[in-house]
Every structure is written in C-alpha cells, then in structure tokens.
Amino acid sequence: MLTMTAIHAAYGKSEALHGIDLTIGAGEVVCLIGRNGVGKSSTMKAIVREQITVTAGEVVFDGAPLTGLAPFEIIRRGVGYVPENRRVFASLSVLENLRVPRPVTATDRRRWTLDEVFALFPQLYDYRHRTAGVMSGGEQQMLSIARSLLTQPKLLLLDEPHEGLAPKVAEEVVDAIVALKREGVSMLISEQALNTIRRCADRVHVVDRGMTVWNGTVAGFYEDPEIARKYLMVQ
Ligand SMILES: Nc1ncnc2c1ncn2[C@@H]1O[C@H](COP(=O)(O)OP(=O)(O)OP(=O)(O)O)[C@@H](O)[C@H]1O
Numbered sequence: 001m002l003t004m005t006a007i008h009a010a011y012g013k014s015e016a017l018h019g020i021d022l023t024i025g026a027g028e029v030v031c032l033i034g035r036n037g038v039g040k041s042s043t044m045k046a047i048v049r050e051q052i053t054v055t056a057g058e059v060v061f062d063g064a065p066l067t068g069l070a071p072f073e074i075i076r077r078g079v080g081y082v083p084e085n086r087r088v089f090a091s092l093s094v095l096e097n098l099r100v101p102r103p104v105t106a107t108d109r110r111r112w113t114l115d116e117v118f119a120l121f122p123q124l125y126d127y128r129h130r131t132a133g134v135m136s137g138g139e140q141q142m143l144s145i146a147r148s149l150l151t152q153p154k155l156l157l158l159d160e161p162h163e164g165l166a167p168k169v170a171e172e173v174v175d176a177i178v179a180l181k182r183e184g185v186s187m188l189i190s191e192q193a194l195n196t197i198r199r200c201a202d203r204v205h206v207v208d209r210g211m212t213v214w215n216g217t218v219a220g221f222y223e224d225p226e227i228a229r230k231y232l233m234v235q
Pocket residue numbers: 011014016034035036037038039040041042043051
C-alpha cells in the first residue's frame with residue numbers, strides 16, 4: 001500500500017531524515033517508534049509533504065509515486081493525516097468540523113458515513129453541537145480522527161494519538177484505534193507506549209536519528225528486549 005525508499009528530507013537546509021525505508025501493507029497497522037526528536041513526525045510529514053521537503057528517495061502509494069503532489073492531492077488519493085497538534089476548527093461545532101471534508105467520489109475504498117463515525121465515537125454525537133475549541137484534548141483527538149475518516153482514507157497516519165491525554169481518555173482513543181483495525185483500516189501510528197503496540201500493531205518500525213534502524217513483527221520486537229532498551233526510553 002505504501003513504500004518509502006531511502007527517504008531523505010529537510011526543513012529548509014536542516015536535514016531531519018537521512019534514510020527511511022518503510023512499508024505498510026493493506027490492512028496492516030505499523031507502529032513507528034523511537035525517542036523524542038528522532039524523526040517520527042517528520043516521517044509522516046514526508047508522506048503528506050507538509051512543512052518538510054523530500055530531497056531524495058521515493059514514496060509510492062497504491063502503486064503511484066507521491067512526488068510533486070500537494071498535500072491536499074495526497075489526501076484525495078487516500079492518505080488521512082491526524083497531526084500531533086490535532087488541528088480542529090476551534091470556532092466550529094463538532095458537526096460543522098465533520099462536514100468540512102469534501103465528499104470523495106472514488107469507489108475504490110471503504111466509505112465512512114457520519115453515522116458510522118458517530119457509532120465509533122458516541123461522545124462526539126452527544127457533543128455534536130458543542131464548539132470544538134472548548135472540548136477536552138481527548139475529545140478533540142477523537143474529532144480529529146473522525147474528520148480524517150470522513151476524507152475516506154485508505155491509509156491513516158496518526159501522530160502520537162494519545163499524547164498529553166489522561167490515561168482513561170488515552171485508553172478510549174486506543175479502543176477506537178483497535179476498532180478501526182478490526183474494520184481493516186491500514187494505519188501508521190507514531191507511538192511510545194508499549195501497551196498500545198501490544199494491542200494494535202502488526203509490525204514495528206524503529207527510527208533513530210532520522211534513519212530506519214529496525215523493523216519487524218511485534219513478536220520479533222518483544223523477543224529482543226535490547227531493541228526497546230537501545231532505541232526507546234526505558235519503560
Ligand atoms: N518545523 C520544523 N522546522 C525545523 N526543524 C524541525 C521541525 N520539526 C521538527 N524539526 C526537527 O527535526 C528533527 C525530528 O523531529 P520530529 O518532530 O520528526 O521527531 P519526533 O520523533 O516526532 O519527536 P517527538 O516525539 O518529540 O515529536 C528534530 O531535530 C526536530 O528539531
């Protein structure tokens with residue numbers, strides 16, 4: 001579904017990625033892990049071409065390179081992106097936020113309806129007339145994921161989806177991710193919590209200093225505790 005080959009990418013003159021090689025298969029959930037500042041967010045930005053410039057290597061999605069496409073064109077091709085800072089429209093209601101995505105006419109993918117999204121996040125239905133900006137971090141995260149689903153993605157990129165959330169709320173977000181996985185949604189999730197990896201991931205991809213340093217199955221990851229010790233904060 002998505003392949004990144006030898007990706008180098010930079011913010012202006014400052015190179016942040018020095019060789020990312022990553023694949024995500026259809027229906028697969030890949031957790032992108034590594035310490036703070038190693039390039040997990042930058043890897044996602046390099047896929048959707050936001051802020052960062054890809055200077056070498058290629059990203060191929062659904063058999064076609066994403067080179068030269070604008071971020072909105074990449075979303076239209078079927079890559080949903082939920083950035084770290086969530087980016088809901090603070091002054092709009094939940095319902096208005098969810099009506100922002102333009103209807104997608106492509107027939108090659110699962111189509112999410114508003115009712116299905118509300119079934120996944122019942123709280124959003126209860127708060128549908130509430131102004132997004134006054135909602136809690138967890139509710140805004142759910143809204144951000146819900147809105148992204150309505151862009152009808154084939155692949156969803158979630159950047160630290162429960163960053164800064166209270167444990168109970170974070171668990172609800174993980175429950176939603178597990179439900180999406182059951183629906184067959186392919187996902188790349190930037191993740192630090194080993195518990196989430198255990199619950200959601202099919203494969204683990206480890207980044208260190210802007211480079212791919214390990215990738216393999218979840219079982220392989222847990223069989224070798226040295227990987228977590230070397231490339232993650234001790235947990
Ligand atoms: N907009 C930006 N402009 C310039 N440099 C940036 C920008 N965003 C990130 N960087 C730099 O790129 C490198 C990788 O950062 P990135 O945010 O991708 O790491 P990360 O693994 O996602 O970390 P975190 O978990 O802290 O978000 C860091 O050195 C960071 O300072």
